[in-house]
Amino acid sequence: MNGFQVRHVAKDDVSILYLSGFLDAHTVPQFENALEEVIKKKRYKIVVNFKDLDYISSAGLGVFMGFIEEVRANGGDIKLSNLSKRVYKVFDLLGFPALFEIYDDEQEACSKF
Amino acid sequence: MKLSYLGSFRERHKNELQSDELDKRLLELSALFELSQLLNSSLNLKSILDNILLIPMGRMMLSRGIGLLKKENDQFKIVNVKGVSKDWLDKTVEIRNFPDEPLLVSEFESDFKWVGFFKELQIELLLPLLFQDENKGIIGFSRKLNAQPFTIDEIDFLSSLSNIAAQAIENALMFEQLKKLNRSLDQKIQELNTLFEIGKELNQIFDEPGVLKQLSFSLMGQMLVNQFFIVLRKNSEWQLAFNKGSLFPEAACKEVLSFCDQLSALNKPLMVNDEPEYSGLKELKIQLVVPMDIKGKVEGFIFLGPRMDQKPYDQLQLEFISTLANIAMISIENARLIQETIEKERLEEELNIARSIQDRLLPSGIPAVTDYDIHGLNIPSKQVGGDYFDIIRLNEEEIIFTIADVSGKGMPAALLMSNLQAGLHTLCDEHYTLAQITSKLNQLIFRNTSVERFITFFILKLNCSTGKFEYVNAGHNPPYILHPDQSITELLKGGLILGVMQNVHYEMGYGQFNRGDLLLMFTDGVTECMDPDQNDFSEQRVIEFLKTHGNKLSSKAFNELLVERLDQFAGGFPQMDDITLLTIKRL
Incomplete structure (x- = not known):
């Protein structure tokens, strides 16, 4: 089974999280911890780069929902970038594009803060 | 390609093409051909509707065009307008007894209400969009800018055009419906995947907080909600087990505990409506109550606030959330039993040690x-x-x-x-x-x-x-x-x-x-x-x-x-x- 990895890179005041592998119910706690770490440091401008993510399930999307309120309440946002077609389809099916900003590339996402 | 077709046609029929009239006819034919190719290669309803208005308007100098599609009964929805106020878009007109052939409004004698409607919009020529002898819609145009009446040839041309368009529109509508169906199928598959995945995952989790966490992720991801809380019955008392979101701080959740006995008669999710018996729940901004059932007995509830996109809960989603709730309840029960067993084993172990201590002291x-x-x-x-x-x-x-x-x-x-x-x-x-x-x-x-x-x-x-x-x-x-x-x-x-x-x-x-x-x-x-x-x-x-x-x-x-x-x-x-x-x- 494909593992899941998340890597945090700080670019100025924007935190970029690079996801790779499978984000499903099993690996969700890992991603949750990574986001929690970032938010604990009061870094509320977050871009999640999906370039190397092969799969996301509803539980994976749940993590975004779980944090977005706190992040926005602190004047930040979670923006998404570099979604593969397959990953985008899940976001689209569940109605996420109405709630989250989704960009083709990371640079663009960063520039929207 | 079309030009070369036209060119070669001219070449082959050079001698026959003498009058301008014929030349014009040929142009019309080629335009129809062009249009039919264009329309039938597109499944985009908007572009088809645009083309069937704009092409005739351009060719015949018509300043107004309107397109209507038939909905149920005799209701026709205005789906496209050119040169007519956009305010008319999406309005519905009742059109009864529309003939199966083109008609000129000024010459059509009847007191149908819709005739007046088209007169008001200064639409003169109306053409039915016939597909398999069924009226699928109507397109209409104003008089020509040069005030010349429509000739028979022109009406023929537009009539052919609308027949081609009808086919294309039918295809596009089918395609849209298919797309919609596909999407709802995909959504169902996504729901099933989620249930399958959480079922699999919950089999490996043996503690209640772990189960609730998984439940919350699936709930948030699938239902677009991040305002909810979960109540469980423990030692025959209702207790708050999980809460998420600013609408539901612990104190607010606890207010609901007193409703739980009453709600435990629920056997399916309850959409909180305006009925006075639910006013307590509504005041707390609860929109949906999902009972968590095990062996026919309600042992817990998920209380959900508004979705993040502010849309109401969809009847179709209730089945999903109900299944999710019951799967989670089984896992919570299993977790409890396992904890009990572990506790029992631990006690047993402790007693064994105590027994051996006692034994050694004697x-x-x-x-x-x-x-x-x-x-x-x-x-x-x-x-x-x-x-x-x-x-x-x-x-x-x-x-x-x-x-x-x-x-x-x-x-x-x-x-x-x-x-x-x-x-x-x-x-x-x-x-x-x-x-x-x-x-x-x-x-x-x-x-x-x-x-x-x-x-x-x-x-x-x-x-x-x-x-x-x-x-x-x-x-x-x-x-x-x-x-x-x-x-x-x-x-x-x-x-x-x-x-x-x-x-x-x-x-x-x-x-x-x-x-x-x-x-x-x-x-x-x-x-x-x-x-x-x-x-x-x-x-x-x-x-x-x-x-x-x-x-x-x-x-x-x-x-x-x-x-x-x-x-x-x-x-x-x-x-x-x-x-x-x-x-x-x-x-």
């Missing part, structure tokens, strides 16, 4: 003493009662016998007993009197335990050659001495139980142990042994037993028979306490 063998028959036994209860007896040989002449009962059960009792044993053995080595030893043990136990822990304790020192003995009884069941004449002496002298007061003075008792005497020490497991009717075995039965059998049996046989008698008395009723006997006979 004397490993009975010393052989000339002229004396000594036997001790301990039958630990399931809970390990904390009974203790000991035989300590001080020198050739003197032996100490002791029996004790530590309050409480299991590990704490075993540890306290171990304390007592260590203290006793240390103190016996010094030259203290029994009263001093008991007093020091009392202090030791008092220091090392809380007030509710205590020990009943009896200690006796026997001079084997003379038969003289002294003893201290610190609140223990008084041992009995049975004399050959069947009389009984109780050994009562002493003082308070060990461990409840810091400084206690203990009195010593003295006596003489003669040939034929039997000394029986026992714990309250004997006197408080219970029959199925909850009657105690009691001191009286002990004395009766002692009198009946004491003179006839060896210490070992006496003890074993007493245990047998107790078993009979209990009649299989499980005993809560250890049974300990220490019997000494002087031969």
Whole structure:
């Protein structure tokens, strides 16, 4: 089974999280911890780069929902970038594009803060 | 390509193409061909609707165009306008008895309301979009800008065009419907995947917080909601188990607990509506209540606030969330059972340890003493009662016998007993009197335990050659001495139980142990042994037993028979306490 990895890179005041592998119910706690770490440091401008993510399930999307309120309440946002077609389809099916900003590339996402 | 087709057509029919009229006709034909290719290669409804208005408008200098599609009955929806106010878009017009052929509004005599509507919009020519003889819609155009009437050829041309368009529109509509169907299918698949995934994942999670966390992720991801909380029934009380989102701080959630009994009659999700009985829930901004069912009984609820996209909950999603809730409930129940089993195993393990501690503290063998028959036994209860007896040989002449009962059960009792044993053995080595030893043990136990822990304790020192003995009884069941004449002496002298007061003075008792005497020490497991009717075995039965059998049996046989008698008395009723006997006979 494909593992899941998340890597945090700080670019100025924007935190970029690079996801790779499978984000499903099993690996969700890992991603949750990574986001929690970032938010604990009061870094509320977050871009999640999906370039190397092969799969996301509803539980994976749940993590975004779980944090977005706190992040926005602190004047930040979670923006998404570099979604593969397959990953985008899940976001689209569940109605996420109405709630989250989704960009083709990371640079663009960063520039929207 | 179309131009070259037109070019080659001209080339081949050069001679026939003499009049402008024909030339124009040819152009029209080629335009139709072009359009039909364009329209049929597109599945984009908007672009088709645009083309069927714009192409004629451009060719014939028409300033207004309108497109309508038939909905149910005779309702036609305005789906495209050119040169007409956009306000008309999406409006519905009732159009009855529309003919199957083009019509000119100014020449159409009838009092249908819709005729007036088109007149008002200055639409002159109306063409039905016929597909398989069925009216799928209507396109309409204004008069020409040059005020010339539409010629038959022009109407023919537009009529052909609308027939081609009808086919294309039908295709595009089909395609859109298919897309919609596909999407809802994909959504269903996504739901199923989520259920499958969480089912698989929950099988590996055996703690309630873990289950609730997984449930919350699936809920948030699939339902677009991050305002919710979960209530579970624990020990027949409703308790808040999880809450998420700023709408539902703990205090708000707890207000709902009082509704739960009433809601437990639910057998499917409840959409909170304006009915007065739900006003309490509505005030708390709860929009959906999902019962969590296990074996037909509601054991929990998910209360959901508004979705993040502010859309209402979809009836179709309720099935999903209900299944999700029930899967989670089963896992929570399993987690509870597993915790219980683990707890039970842990207790069992602890008791085993306690039992082995107790076992090791009891004397490993009975010393052989000339002229004396000594036997001790301990039958630990399931809970390990904390009974203790000991035989300590001080020198050739003197032996100490002791029996004790530590309050409480299991590990704490075993540890306290171990304390007592260590203290006793240390103190016996010094030259203290029994009263001093008991007093020091009392202090030791008092220091090392809380007030509710205590020990009943009896200690006796026997001079084997003379038969003289002294003893201290610190609140223990008084041992009995049975004399050959069947009389009984109780050994009562002493003082308070060990461990409840810091400084206690203990009195010593003295006596003489003669040939034929039997000394029986026992714990309250004997006197408080219970029959199925909850009657105690009691001191009286002990004395009766002692009198009946004491003179006839060896210490070992006496003890074993007493245990047998107790078993009979209990009649299989499980005993809560250890049974300990220490019997000494002087031969």
